[in-house]
Amino acid sequence: MRPVERLLMTAPTLFGVLIAAFLLLNVAPGDPVMAMVGERADSATIARLRAELHLDDPLPAQFGHYVWGVLRGDLGRSYITQRPIARDLAERFPKTVELALAAMTLAAGCGITLGLVSAVRPGGAVDRLAMLVSYIGVSFPVYWVALLLILVFAVALRWLPPSGSGGLAYLLMPALTLGMRSIAFLARMTRSAMLEVLASDFIRTARAKGLAERVVVLRHGFRNALIPVITVLGLDTGNYLTGSILTETIFGWPGLGRYVLAAIEKRDLPAIQGSILFMSLVFVVVNFVTDLLYAQADPRIAYD
Amino acid sequence: MVTLLFDGLTQFDPDGRLAPALADRWTVERNGLRYVFHLRPNVRFHDGTPLRPEAVRQTFLRVLSPSTKGGRAWPLYPIVGAEDYAAGRASDVRGMQPLGDSAVAFDLTEPLAIFAKFLAMPVASIVAAPPPSDTPEHPVGTGPWRFVAWRHDDYLLFSKNPAYWGGAPAADTLGVRILPEPLTRAAEFEAGRLSVLEVPFGETARWRERHPELLVEKPALRVVYVALNNRRGPLKDARVRRAINYGVNVPEILATVYGRRGIAARGAIPPGLPGSDTTRTRYGYDPEEAERLLAEAGYRHGFDAQLWRAGSNVELSRVAQAIQAQLERVGVRVELVERDASSQREAARKGQADMVLLDWWADYPDADNFLYPLFYSGSFGPGGNYAFYSDPVTDSLILLARRTADEATRIALYRQIDERVYRAAPWLYLWFPTDLWARRPDLSGWDMPVIFNGQRWTTVRRGAPTP
Numbered sequence: 001m002r003p004v005e006r007l008l009m010t011a012p013t014l015f016g017v018l019i020a021a022f023l024l025l026n027v028a029p030g031d032p033v034m035a036m037v038g039e040r041a042d043s044a045t046i047a048r049l050r051a052e053l054h055l056d057d058p059l060p061a062q063f064g065h066y067v068w069g070v071l072r073g074d075l076g077r078s079y080i081t082q083r084p085i086a087r088d089l090a091e092r093f094p095k096t097v098e099l100a101l102a103a104m105t106l107a108a109g110c111g112i113t114l115g116l117v118s119a120v121r122p123g124g125a126v127d128r129l130a131m132l133v134s135y136i137g138v139s140f141p142v143y144w145v146a147l148l149l150i151l152v153f154a155v156a157l158r159w160l161p162p163s164g165s166g167g168l169a170y171l172l173m174p175a176l177t178l179g180m181r182s183i184a185f186l187a188r189m190t191r192s193a194m195l196e197v198l199a200s201d202f203i204r205t206a207r208a209k210g211l212a213e214r215v216v217v218l219r220h221g222f223r224n225a226l227i228p229v230i231t232v233l234g235l236d237t238g239n240y241l242t243g244s245i246l247t248e249t250i251f252g253w254p255g256l257g258r259y260v261l262a263a264i265e266k267r268d269l270p271a272i273q274g275s276i277l278f279m280s281l282v283f284v285v286v287n288f289v290t291d292l293l294y295a296q297a298d299p300r301i302a303y304d
Numbered sequence: 305m306v307t308l309l310f311d312g313l314t315q316f317d318p319d320g321r322l323a324p325a326l327a328d329r330w331t332v333e334r335n336g337l338r339y340v341f342h343l344r345p346n347v348r349f350h351d352g353t354p355l356r357p358e359a360v361r362q363t364f365l366r367v368l369s370p371s372t373k374g375g376r377a378w379p380l381y382p383i384v385g386a387e388d389y390a391a392g393r394a395s396d397v398r399g400m401q402p403l404g405d406s407a408v409a410f411d412l413t414e415p416l417a418i419f420a421k422f423l424a425m426p427v428a429s430i431v432a433a434p435p436p437s438d439t440p441e442h443p444v445g446t447g448p449w450r451f452v453a454w455r456h457d458d459y460l461l462f463s464k465n466p467a468y469w470g471g472a473p474a475a476d477t478l479g480v481r482i483l484p485e486p487l488t489r490a491a492e493f494e495a496g497r498l499s500v501l502e503v504p505f506g507e508t509a510r511w512r513e514r515h516p517e518l519l520v521e522k523p524a525l526r527v528v529y530v531a532l533n534n535r536r537g538p539l540k541d542a543r544v545r546r547a548i549n550y551g552v553n554v555p556e557i558l559a560t561v562y563g564r565r566g567i568a569a570r571g572a573i574p575p576g577l578p579g580s581d582t583t584r585t586r587y588g589y590d591p592e593e594a595e596r597l598l599a600e601a602g603y604r605h606g607f608d609a610q611l612w613r614a615g616s617n618v619e620l621s622r623v624a625q626a627i628q629a630q631l632e633r634v635g636v637r638v639e640l641v642e643r644d645a646s647s648q649r650e651a652a653r654k655g656q657a658d659m660v661l662l663d664w665w666a667d668y669p670d671a672d673n674f675l676y677p678l679f680y681s682g683s684f685g686p687g688g689n690y691a692f693y694s695d696p697v698t699d700s701l702i703l704l705a706r707r708t709a710d711e712a713t714r715i716a717l718y719r720q721i722d723e724r725v726y727r728a729a730p731w732l733y734l735w736f737p738t739d740l741w742a743r744r745p746d747l748s749g750w751d752m753p754v755i756f757n758g759q760r761w762t763t764v765r766r767g768a769p770t771p
Contacts, residue, residue: 150488252488
């Protein structure tokens with residue numbers, strides 16, 4: 001498949017998401033108007049709002065109304081704040097991107113380095129230490145690590161601000177929390193991929209022709225071990241770019257994750273639907289880009 | 305937030321007392337049917353526009369307008385013609401007239417002693433007329449603080465309004481942080497980056513031990529209770545409802561699962577409000593009496609019932625479990641139904657739940673706010689009467705109290721109503737929670753408000769207090 005065709009293939013996926021998001025929230029119990037007006041509204045007001053929001057229309061009509069809006073780039077307005085959802089998302093997405101990039105940089109930098117170092121001398125002290133670190137990273141719950149970081153670095157040592165967003169100092173703890181699993185996972189991934197590659201014939205050949213070990217490991221070994229690493233990075237990037245509910249909530253980071261959580265708590269249907277749709281779009285795009293990167297890293301994979 | 309930027313015609317102080325605001329005085333005429341509010345002279349909005357009676361009229365029209373998707377306009381409904389206008393049946397509100405350049409008069413559909421309190425609610429805050437087109441983004445009011453910036457889900461920033469009619473605020477700026485996670489909020493406070501904090505529920509014991517000198521504790525204008533649906537099954541019988549009150553050890557639950565953050569209820573009116581009776585005899589824990597009453601009502605072998613609660617509130621979830629365990633002992637087999645808050649509310653509104661564990665907050669600091677919505681038969685369901693309690697005598701007394709201008713008589717009535725309802729036991733009465741806040745030692749001029757809009761931060765400053 002050519003890249004253009006692959007791109008077109010994403011349309012049915014997104015349409016499926018559209019249907020799923022719409023139906024899921026329509027079968028969920030609870031009346032969104034009740035959440036909107038709060039405790040003490042009279043029945044007349046509630047009935048009027050239901051009518052205005054087309055909530056009493058038949059389902060297909062509601063769906064048509066929604067799709068027509070989406071096609072025009074209109075995700076509707078939040079029930080709670082009355083602000084256009086597209087604008088809300090546009091405002092929060094950059095914050096999520098900022099955090100995701102920081103987390104990915106951290107993950108790629110630390111994870112790959114750890115993996116490489118471990119693979120060079122498997123079973124050595126460095127290897128065992130690195131694998132211990134990655135065990136911890138994979139096993140400890142994000143929530144717990146985040147609070148521990150806050151307790152140590154913000155409350156006890158006062159080196160970093162506990163939460164909020166601003167300069168680099170604000171970015172450090174959330175990025176580490178978010179990237180922790182990736183660091184651990186990438187380290188293991190890189191290590192095993194490297195071990196496999198380093199045992200192959202062409203590496204022996206490279207060594208035999210007298211290349212420096214550094215060149216053997218980095219140019220011949222690492223490049224060939226990159227494919228699985230890119231896969232993991234790609235998947236995680238998709239995850240991070242859609243916002244992390246836990247990390248953003250704990251660190252008071254004003255990104256997509258917070259937005260979605262608030263929308264769910266307040267039963268803000270259009271905001272939830274808009275967010276799901278937007279996140280799916282991000283995910284699809286990231287996967288697409290990952291596929292293109294494969295081809296770059298490995299000439300054997302080609303889209304034709 | 306509204307309270308910082310805007311003023312109503314009236315306002316509440318931190319103790320919940322009614323005080324003048326944009327109206328420096330008001331008179332009640334025609335036996336309570338007409339209120340005339342005299343505007344404070346020389347008040348200007350943040351953009352320099354002087355305050356005129358027309359602004360009041362325009363503001364209220366906008367709140368009531370059918371195109372405003374608020375649904376919270378009920379405090380203005382007592383005004384003649386307001387409901388017609390809100391329903392789109394009239395083009396103006398007849399009962400609202402600006403008088404000359406400095407007063408505005410309201411004619412009410414019936415006498416209402418607490419109307420001046422209604423106007424202190426955020427929904428009745430006065431905005432400049434005509435309202436700037438982008439009001440929600442750059443609000444312009446007359447309040448002590450001017451709007452500077454709002455980053456959604458992050459913070460709000462205000463600067464002082466030096467021309468504030470009540471005197472310029474002592475501090476230059478005021479920041480409000482939006483932090484959804486309670487433990488993060490606590491960490492921000494402990495790191496010295498917040499001046500005031502509502503202590504997270506789960507942290508109560510630790511803070512009482514570690515920072516007792518920073519804490520302020522006050523009874524809140526709130527009540528936690530279980531609405532017993534007075535129209536469903538065995539709960540129709542008052543003896544059964546009383547049995548439930550006897551069958552639950554309220555002080556024990558309060559101490560064990562609610563961190564002693566409350567006072568056992570002897571009625572629906574919180575102790576901070578006139579009309580509350582702190583000496584009334586409580587039902588008390590008496591399982592034998594509960595069993596006797598159940599047997600008398602024909603439920604010797606008990607019965608099954610559902611107790612609904614919102615899953616999002618962890619503390620109340622534990623309370624529900626404790627109630628379940630205790631009622632089991634007297635033969636009431638309770639099944640817990642856990643839903644999200646809006647599903648729970650919907651079931652309660654429609655009367656589809658036997659029992660619902662609820663928490664009621666005051667909108668305005670008056671005993672009426674704990675009787676009219678909760679026990680008046682016209683407030684069934686969405687109005688707040690989730691117990692579907694209906695008693696013609698209670699109804700007429702509640703309405704009489706609303707019409708009674710004399711404060712002492714009115715308060716005596718509230719005490720009487722509360723007593724009458726308490727004996728009928730439409731609820732399982734639990735407790736009045738207390739609020740627990742912490743403030744930094746360098747903060748002065750801050751008093752914990754009993755009602756959400758009772759603190760305007762004008763006298764608050766950081767650093768040593770000036771003598």
